[in-house]
Amino acid sequence: MDLDQLAALRTPDGARALTAAAELAGGDPLTAASALRAAGVPADLAAGALTQAELRRRAAAKFGPMAAGMFFTRAGLEQATRAVVADRRAARLRAAGVTSLADLGCGLGADALAAARAGIRVYGVEADPVTAAMAAANAEAAGVADRFTVECGDATAFEVGRVDAVFCDPARRRAGTGRRIFDPNAYSPPWDFITGLIARVPRTVLKVAPGIEHALIPPGAEAEWVSVDGDLVEAALWCGPLAGSPRRATLLSGKGGPLPSEPGSAAGSEPGSEPSQLTGTGTVDAPVGPVRRYLYDPDPAVVRAHLVAEFAETVHGGLGDPSIAYVYADEPVPTPYARCLEITDVLPFSLKRLRALLRERGVGRVEILKRGSALEPEQLRRDLRLSGAAPATVVLTRVAGAPTVLLGHPVTPAFR
Template identity: 55%
Template sequence: MSPRGRALLAELPAYDDTAALAMGERLRRQGFEPALVAAAMTQARLRARAVAKLGPDAERLLLTADGLEQATRREVAERRAARLAAGGARRVADLGCGIGADSLAFARAGLQVLAVERDPVTAAVARANAAAAGLAHLVDVVEGDATQVGLDGCDAAYLDPARRGQGRRRYDPQQWSPPWEFVRRVAGQTPRTVAKVAPGIEHALVPAGAEAEWVSVDGDVVEAAVWFGPLAGAWPRTATLLPSGASVSGPATSPPPAREPGAFLYEPDGAVIRAGLVAEAAQEVEGWLLDPTIAYVSADRHLPTRLMTAYVVHESAPFSLRRVAAMLRARGAGDVVVKKRGTAVVPESFRAQVLKSLPERGRGPSVTVVLTRVLGAHTALVVERL
């Protein structure tokens, strides 16, 4: 953060892992202190990693390894900030702000932000990042314990409890920092509260009247959020898919009876599965499950949906290596993509075994095989993505 440090950062070329050692040696020969060179090279490496998560902000923010790992993706943070603003929030307390990624999104949405961070270095980083983004007038970074800071003047609160301690993931919500009970207390005091939680959160933890939302980006489930008070939607569970913005909500109804595959197979997005809304997604395509315990949907006709990936089902048969190899040879396959759900088969090992039996290996088309259960029976389906 010193002028000399900032000047060094500005001079660094795009980070290249293979050239990092030589670059560090060159900078030290130019007279830069070894500790400063190490810090600058660390920033360059973290910024290169941060581009996918933080977008254009990555090249101007200061980062820490833990802060980057815990930071919210920019598109998710901006969507959350917009929802808070639309819900009537004007000043939000970011309790445990980390490097400030969410605080910046709140400020860009026009909200005043009280950003609280316990770690002095991370708080300094958050303060520097607000200044670098030109948002220091909207973001007040306070060094302190989030559980002890008064929320007077704040009409909204955001919490992202730390779920790691001493290098290990903490699965017990009461061991999060701050613990889940504190989140509940904040929601009781400040009705417009939203908490970012792990996608694996147990549905039973979500209190009555709140909404749990699972969010995926490009098919990867990145987080869940619990919306309290007036921020909560009409239904207790929601799955949201970005960047399309497609969503489905509901009370998690019972799926239609499972039966044999139809002409099409649908693979629900991970957010839909985590939210327990596969039945709602199946209704959208007039579909059914292949097995009561497996999140694959089938249908007799193709109806477009952004909640699931659609495949044509070419054939299916009881699962065995011999049968699958025969189906692939009949199609002149040169390669195979193995997808599986509800079976102990290891896709990489199975693919290697199948490839040995293909005469057109490396020359024919790639064919997709889905290994799953149909009405309890292990089954292989040859499919083609639409």
């Protein structure tokens, strides 16, 4: 899409084309295009409207109902922050006293819109002209154009002395190909500029890939990993006065509110009142011992934040292998930070023995989990040749270095 096509979509005729396209989104593209052209919509306008309608349909998972009035590019939607994450970040910035914010590389404006809704004056900078124009259009659609303005330009040239705080979400996909960039030095803006912001504006927040190496985290920064409904979605570095604990795992819900908080956790004692947050140094080793009756599979944010030891303490548990992030305990303790399974069988891995055990139990449906195993779950499922009706969970892992298979079923300890 170019600027002329975007402008056409923002005319009354474009708005009507978008409305018609929305009714056809999700169906056969050729049939939808034919229907719009039959209704008198010019081919170029129909193509643009159908593309936006499909992107808006996909964006609903990230942005909810407001996606219906926004404009997107495919690459921009892929990298855009989910609304529930952006809203929480904006609330934290506002609570820290931030009143003006530079969003360097603002993309389609997801984070900037959230900050503006929180009452923060946002200055967005975006290098791509079409994306910048879409961000401005999204600000108008959200009713925050008076608090979020966008300039098309080089983020590294913005005068950051004008603002209280800086947020930077560097591009981590290659222009033209859309391929992910794993080397921070190849980000845009580059990593040395991004980390250099910390010295210029103490209140700096950097959005980074969840797989960032801990060695790259700037000294004194808080590294936070965020999951939504168990899906690890991002990491962020909170710098200067914004930093809290060295490591934080934050669990959010995208289905109508935050996940329940564990009594006594950093989030408070009322289930559902706040996001569930686990904090620590990220340098503690969990105790290692035998497999016990209950297995806890920690949320990926907990694992990435290197807070498995801190989590294990909350359930009075330990590891079965020092390199595997499964936690074993004697009791089913309520926790938002992990799934809990009751283990019924522990045996050295043997396909023949496992197949015989499942046949003996009448198991015909299995969920397969794995950590520390090279086996492919779908291949194993075929090799098991299941024929019963009962369900079970099979865990492929290592215990004290040895390939091990665990058999069990999920349990849901209740909050008291």
